[in-house]
Amino acid sequence: MKSAHRDRTRTNPHAHDAFRVLVAEDDDAMRTLLAEQLLRRGYDVVTCANGVQLLDKLSPFLLGREPIEVDLLISDVRMPGLTGLEVLAGLTHEPGCPPTIIITAFGDQETHEEAARCHAAGFFDKPFEIEALLDRVGEIAAARARDN
Secondary structure (H helix, E strand, O other): OOOOOOOOEEOOOOOOOOOEEEEEOOOHHHHHHHHHHHHHOOOEEEEEOOHHHHHHHHHHHHOOOOOOOOOEEEEEOOOOOOOHHHHHHHHOOOOOOOOEEEEEOOOOHHHHHHHHHOOOOEEEEOOOOHHHHHHHHHHHHHHHHHHO
């Protein structure tokens, strides 16, 4: 079944200047679940289904043509094209890059260490409690609001 959230931007009509989250996840059901839960919490959500789409969404920022249009990236590790960790490693040295939460079904010690080296703002092994992830998103959003 194809997801209605594939590579789309969803805007919460009740939020003004909402915190925008980019969700990169190749599993349709997980991507849809994350997007729906984030929307319910009042966040704007942008989704993509693989590492190539993720890089495409970030490329104007990475090439210095436009400011980043998301406040937080949530990315699966293993996706077609590029992994979430490969994208995170490329973002780590970019000024103004958004914080990144990594999610994975393959959370071995090496993956955790790589995420830590790349300054991931969070790491969740699947299956995880969606509330724990949403709480971490809330902490990051609150910190951004205090900084602005």
